[in-house]
Amino acid sequence: MTIRQLDRSELRHIAKAANFRPSAKRGQFYPHDSATVRRVTAACGAHRADEVLELGAGLGSVTLALLDKGARVTAVEPDAALARQLPHTVAQHSHSEIERLSVLHGDVTSVLPADLPAEPTIAVANLPAPLVESTLLHLLNEFRALRTVLVLTEFVLADRVCAEPGGPKYHPFGAKLRYFGAVRRHGAVTPSALWPIPRCHYGLFGVHRDPRQSRPADAESRGQVFGLVDIAFAHRRNSARSAFAAWAGSGHESAKRLLTASINPARRADDLGIGDFVRLQQRSSEFVGEGIDGSPLGRQSSPAGGSGR
Incomplete structure (x- = not known):
């Protein structure tokens, strides 16, 4: 990385500057571990040609890593204080990368193509478990150019979504996601890799479209x-x-x-x-x-x- 990754103390400082207190009830846990952030960017496959839609950008650690890959990023953040702070964070911790960032304050579950400056090819989301199903089905229905949707959420849900047919954990939401593409695990995330520290493990999973796969689009x-x-x-x-x-x-x-x-x-x-x-x-x-x-x-x-x- 040419952009320096945010550590836990810097996340605390940014939160204080924004007068923001993360809420466990709202699932506001943000990665600070560099290995975890690298896993996010590697799993989503972002590069210079990509338009990335980031949902729940939070304090900016993943945003900076995506910009470091050369992608253009549109960050949607439901918390007004964090949405205002994010451009300042990127400007202070990077060079000219701020020119490739757009920030929207709004509901991550209802963003539409018309709301964005460009059609995204990748979506990266940090979501509390109750919002994952409605948000992903909405994204995959509305944004046809998405080739990958990567999600950071509670491990129990990520594990269930990725369960294969015939197993005890096989879930209807996982079946529906497979309508759009392959569903893959991208590993567990330990609580210590997030700030504040959650009471449970988190996990990464992705939905990866296969252009050769034909499903009815209507x-x-x-x-x-x-x-x-x-x-x-x-x-x-x-x-x-x-x-x-x-x-x-x-x-x-x-x-x-x-x-x-x-x-x-x-x-x-x-x-x-x-x-x-x-x-x-x-x-x-x-x-x-x-x-x-x-x-x-x-x-x-x-x-x-x-x-x-």
């Missing part, structure tokens, strides 16, 4: 696929035939649709992968008019962003 198809995910996880441990019986109109019809999608009706519904759900949604278009309400999802459809719990 909101209707995506919503139907996510509705199937929600139905499956609402019937944990049940067979796929049983889980989708009400959606299809009967157990027999459910088995018929599953077999058409090359899915064994005896498989547990919550063991299906995202490819299974996509095939089931696509094959079900052949049965329009035969379901409960004439739609591929029947009466048990649910919103695209539902948790499936």
Whole structure:
């Protein structure tokens, strides 16, 4: 790095200058460990050609590291005091890098392409666990040019999101993220690497789009696929035939649709992968008019962003 990384004492000094007191309830924990910050920039793959959207920029340690990679950074920070302080921090700890920084004060869960100076290719987010699902599904839906979304959050959530189909930790949110790309672990982050020190370990995970992977891009198809995910996880441990019986109109019809999608009706519904759900949604278009309400999802459809719990 040519820009000097912020250490814990400097984070304290910046917080004091901004009259800011971090809140554990709001998940305000910021990396100061240089190895952790390097892992963030390496995992997201930022370089000079990238436009990076940073959500929850906080005290600026990751912001400086991203700028040091040559990327342009748009930082969105929900805390007004930190949003005002960030340009000063970057100006004081770098050379001309401030020219590649834009700072927005606003809600990280609702930022839109029109709010930004350029279309981002990478998003890096430091988020409390309750905001991760809504924020990531919003980002991946709205920003089609994103190739990577990297998230720092509580380890328990990061581990669950990355769990593979068939395992005990497999989660509907993880299934939905795989609609957009590969979901990968990027390691644990010890509490001592963050300031203030949280009471739990944190973890890094990423969603990496594969340009060769083809999924329906329209909101209707995506919503139907996510509705199937929600139905499956609402019937944990049940067979796929049983889980989708009400959606299809009967157990027999459910088995018929599953077999058409090359899915064994005896498989547990919550063991299906995202490819299974996509095939089931696509094959079900052949049965329009035969379901409960004439739609591929029947009466048990649910919103695209539902948790499936």
